[in-house]
Amino acid sequence: MGRRPCCDKVGLKRGTWSVEEDQKLTNFILCNGIKCWRHVPKLAGLLRCGKSCRLRWMNYLRPDLKRGAFSEAEEDQLVELHSRLGNRWSKIAAFFPGRTDNEIKNHWNTSIKKKLNLLGPDPQGGEPPIEQGENRDAEEGGGDIDVDQKLAENPVSKVETRLDHGHSCSDHNTSKASREDSDAGWSTFPSLTDLQFDSCLSRSSMEKHVLQEDCSESYWIDDYVGFFALLGWHQLQ
DNA sequence: AATGTTTACAACCGCAGTTCG
DNA sequence: GCGAACTGCGGTTGTAAACAT
Numbered sequence: 001m002g003r004r005p006c007c008d009k010v011g012l013k014r015g016t017w018s019v020e021e022d023q024k025l026t027n028f029i030l031c032n033g034i035k036c037w038r039h040v041p042k043l044a045g046l047l048r049c050g051k052s053c054r055l056r057w058m059n060y061l062r063p064d065l066k067r068g069a070f071s072e073a074e075e076d077q078l079v080e081l082h083s084r085l086g087n088r089w090s091k092i093a094a095f096f097p098g099r100t101d102n103e104i105k106n107h108w109n110t111s112i113k114k115k116l117n118l119l120g121p122d123p124q125g126g127e128p129p130i131e132q133g134e135n136r137d138a139e140e141g142g143g144d145i146d147v148d149q150k151l152a153e154n155p156v157s158k159v160e161t162r163l164d165h166g167h168s169c170s171d172h173n174t175s176k177a178s179r180e181d182s183d184a185g186w187s188t189f190p191s192l193t194d195l196q197f198d199s200c201l202s203r204s205s206m207e208k209h210v211l212q213e214d215c216s217e218s219y220w221i222d223d224y225v226g227f228f229a230l231l232g233w234h235q236l237q
Numbered sequence: 238a239a240t241g242t243t244t245a246c247a248a249c250c251g252c253a254g255t256t257c258g
Numbered sequence: 259g260c261g262a263a264c265t266g267c268g269g270t271t272g273t274a275a276a277c278a279t
Contacts, residue, residue: 015272015273016272016273016274036264037264037265038263038264038265050264050265051264051265051266054265054266058266087268087269088267088268089267089268090266090267090268101266101267101268102268105268105269109269
């Protein structure tokens with residue numbers, strides 16, 4: 001048997017996305033929402049596979065992404081979270097609004113790992129044992145099901161809009177200076193209390209919930225449209 | 238200025254989990 | 259209950275910019 005490949009790679013473009021491709025994808029999603037990633041490239045007129053489109057949108061084009069250098073506070077929190085969660089980047093990313101799991105993973109591998117190595121072999125108690133990460137959900141009280149329950153008890157605003165950072169999307173030429181500027185308004189991250197930990201898990205669950213809805217409903221994208229309207233982002237394209 | 242090396246991050250790959258008919 | 263389709267995740271690779279020689 002075997003799985004069918006996610007897409008027929010013949011004739012599909014690969015590698016770096018062009019500005020035109022970004023525009024097509026962004027415009028399509030803003031106008032139509034996301035019904036099914038597999039159909040997005042065809043409908044948007046892109047020679048990409050759906051998986052590639054999804055990745056581009058999630059990691060780069062989403063308007064709520066925060067881009068720019070990690071602050072020291074963020075790095076500290078990342079080290080702390082990694083010591084608790086291990087390489088579960090999507091879980092870790094849930095604690096960093098506007099950061100993607102890919103971005104966090106990259107930053108860890110290129111920067112923080114190196115710093116920790118310089119500090120010595122065991123600055124944070126070493127690499128977290130896999131078991132520790134695996135048991136995380138149980139320790140936190142039962143994994144996603146429980147998280148959803150917490151969500152129901154303590155709902156989080158569907159879109160925690162960060163208007164002061166929304167300008168960053170699709171900014172291929174983001175200068176270092178502007179990246180640093182964008183950091184100026186970013187909140188610092190205090191050490192996590194268990195309450196904050198739970199709160200972030202709930203938030204993560206909400207986002208997941210909302211995104212899952214998008215295969216049948218595209219309502220969530222309305223928030224992004226409003227977002228763009230406020231920022232006039234599309235005029236920057 | 239030209240070339241080689243390093244760094245940062247975008248993008249791809251393959252697998253696992255989930256959904257759906 | 260089963261298998262195919264689809265999505266999401268983490269590991270890895272590719273590549274362009276920055277830096278060193």
